Structure formats: C-alpha cells, structure tokens
Amino acid sequence: MRSDLVRRVVVAVCAVLAVVGAFVGSGAAGGTPIQEAAGGALSADATLLAPAGPAFSIWSAIYLGLIGYAVWQLLPAQSREGDSARRQRTLGYPVAATLVLNAAWILSVQAGLLAVSAVVIVVLLVALLVAFVLVVRTRRRGQGVIESVLVDGTVGLYLGWVCVATAANITALLTACGFDGWGLAPDAWGVTIVVVAGVAGLGLAVFGAGRLAPTASLAWGLVWVAVSRTTGELVSGAVATAAVVTATALVVATVIIRVVAVARERSALGLASSAANPPTR
Template identity: 65%
Template sequence: MTHDTVLDSGRHAPHSDRMRQLLVALGAVVAVVGSFIGSGAAGGTPIAQAAGGALSADATLIAPAGGAFSIWSVIYLGLVGYAVWQFLPAQRADDRQRRLGYPVLLTLVLNAAWILSVQAGLLALSAVVILLLLVALCWAYGRAIATRGLGRRSVLGTLLVDGALGLYLGWVSIATAANITSFLQFSGFEGFGWSPEAWAIAILGVAGLVGVLVAVWSSGSVAPMLSLAWGLVWIDVSRVSGALSSRPVAMAALVAAAVVVVATIAVRIAAVRRERADAPR
C-alpha cells in the first residue's frame, strides 16, 4: 500500500466512524449538562438533597462525605477531553476508538439517566441505572485493557482513555454501593438480623475485594485504585466527623482503601518485572 493510498483512506473514512465520533461527543455534552443539573447549578436539586436526602453524606453508613464528590470534576474533565480527542481526524479510523466508542457512549448516557432518576426522586430506578452504569463501565474499561496494543500510543491518549475511564470505574464502584445501600435502607430492608454496622463493614470488604480484582484484571492500573481509595477514605471521613458516626465502619473503610492501594502497587510491580523479563535482549 502506498503512502498516497494511506492518506486517501484516512480522508475517506467510513461514515460510521464519523457518526461514532459525533455521538460520543454529543454524549459527553449530555453528561456534562446532566452534571450541572445534578449540582443544582442549572436549576436542579443538588444530588445530596434530591430523593429526600437519600444520598446525602449522613443517609447511610456507606455514604462518603461531601468532599468526595469533587472527583466528578476530574472525571468529567477527562471524559470531555476524551470526547474532543477521539473526535479528531487522526482518531476517526483508529481501531481502538472503533472498539471503545459505543461502550463509552453508553456510560455517558447512563450517567445522565442516573442524575435524572435521582432528580425525579426515583430511588429504586436510580439504583438500577447506576448498576447498569457500572456494568457498562466494566465493558468499556475491559475494551480499554484489551486494546492497549492497538493504534499509536501516546501519553495524552493513555491519560484520556485509560486514566479517565479508570477513574470513572473506580468512583462509580463506590457510588453503586452507596446508592444500592441507600435504596435498601429507605425501602425498609432490615438486614436479615445483621446490624447496619455489620452490613456496612461487609460491603466495604466487598469494595476492597473489587479493588484487588480490578488491579489484577488491569495489571495494576493506577487510575481505578486512586478513585476507589478516594471514595473509601471519604467514607472514613464521613463516619468520623459526620452526624452518622461509626468507628468500626471508619476503620473498615481505611483498611479497605489500604488493601486496594497495596494490592495495586504489588500487581503493578509484578507486571513490570514480567515485561522486563519477556523483553528481547
């Protein structure tokens, strides 16, 4: 194939590639507009106050303190950056973007749907939607892991794909646990005889296990670890300084965060050593 042929194929990329790029960009716009509504800046009720306060920092023992939600600014910045970057002509026919585009689009749409369901006070629906969002993020991040060897690698591409999606996945993992816990509590679930603290500690244990599994799955990627540990630490803060205090739950959150961090570092070191051992000499 000649150089002119390569250039020509880039100029005449399939219509489906352009459509994918456009839809992802529009999805990012929808998600950002939804975030403004969810923050109360565009006339909506802040998430912590919506649905009767079911998702506030003191609603359940799993709810993180309000400062935790500042991570959404970083996540949205990364997602908007990704939407713009993937829209560039150089990314139009990129095999990695072809495989990532629609999974990422689904997460953006579900994100906005979750905010709207909370705004409408539909707590049960919000629990279903955020669970679907978590599944979609696992799909998208799995595609990101599987396609690391495709296309031309760059620092910017790594930050906007692996970094943004990783932060998104880690944080939504914590948000899903908090949302479902809130739904169960507000629906009258009595815990099969377990105390609320026992349930909270068990859920935090599962969150720590999820962090370890993601570390192994992603060969020690840092981004999911950062947001997952961030959420766990803010649960600790909420249980220590908030109205709904619990020392055992606070300690369990810190232990879970430490396990996630240590496991990710250990897996990353092992992955680097394997790469060096397999490298040609």
C-alpha cells in the same frame, strides 16, 4: 468512513449530554443537588456507606477526562487507519453508553426515583466494566501519554468511583425501604460492603495488571466514607476503620501488582530481543 464519523459525533454529543446532566445535578441550573434530592437519601449522613460531600469533587476530574476524550477522538488523527483508530472503533459506543446512563442516573435521582436510580447505576457499572475490559485488551505497548490519560486513565477513574457510588446507592435504597439487616447489625453490614468493594477493586487491579486509576478513585471514595463516619451525624468507628484499612490495603496491593507486571513485561521484552538478536561468535 461515514460510520466512523457517526460514532465520533455520537460520543461527543453524549459527552455534552453528560456534562449538562452533571450541571443540573449539581443544583447550579436550579435543580436540586444530588445530596438533597430523593428526600436526602443520598446525603452524607443518610447511610453508613455514604461518603462525605467533598468526595464528589472527583467528578470534576472524571468529566474533564471525558470531555478531553470526546474532543481527542474527534481529531483527524483518530480517523486515519492505525492502531489508535481501530481502538476507538472498539471503545466509542461503550463509552458513549456510560455517558447516557450517567445522565439518566442524575435525572432519576432528580425525579426522586430512588429505585430507578439504583437500577440505572448497576447498569452503568456493568457498562463501565465492559468498557474497562475493552480498554485493557486493546491497550498497545508504547501508546502515547495523551491516549493513556484520556482513555485508560479516565475509564479507570470513572469505574472506580462508580463502584463506590453503586454501593452507596443500593444501601440508600435498602435503607429507604426499611431493610432491617436480617438481624445483622448495621455496622456489620457496613463493614461487609466496604470489604466487598475492596475485593472488587483488587479484582480490577489483577485484571488490569495494576492499573492505578480504578484503585485511586475507589480508595478515594472509601476514605471519604471513613471521614463521613467520623465527622458526620451518623458515626461508626467500625465502618470508618474498615474503610481506611481496605483503601490502604487496596493501594498497596495494586502497587505490588503493578511492579510485578512491569518487571514481567520488561523481562519478556528482554527475552524477545535476545531471541531476535542472538549473540554471534
């Protein structure tokens, strides 16, 4: 179908656009690295919610997954009628939208438009939530490992990290605008936002029946927030402790949810098998 070909090409082009944007955003193409752009508002020591520099290495895994997905969905097998092809018709454009928004976010930060970058990353978060919902709802029992990694894993990893990045970006904007916390101490605000991020991660774990990828990247970001608050110039024991405790609790809760979900699925399969093959006497 021509519409399928157009969609697959659009996804591939958007993936290239995102990678080029990331290349520029890293400073490798002569641009200013994200941590130094916008007057350093997103640097590791700019706010209490800013993760340490090494945290951003997770983008390598995310971009690798996105490139892998873009190539995989171009393969002839994904154009044939079947469950996988139908799934890609549902996911293609939502994923492409996140790629365009990601590039737009990088460009807005490079241009020093911190307020615009905050709006863009919130829209990106919403787009990723939509993509995640679709990923969960279209997942098939027995789907291949490659599809699980490139589709489910990549979208989950992407979403979890953007949850952390959104909190950091909005905090950076509020700080740059001179937000005084309405009388609440900065540490209290930092702890509150960390806990909110953890609750959001728990919500994703419950909805996704214990999907590990969103939790992994969200916990990764929180741990690096803790590192930044203990080794950087902006020290906060309260925020660091909250970040570590929240990350740990989120991982444990997700694993428990996963174990329970798998046990229920196996039990349901066993009951279905028994009903289909009743014992004979």
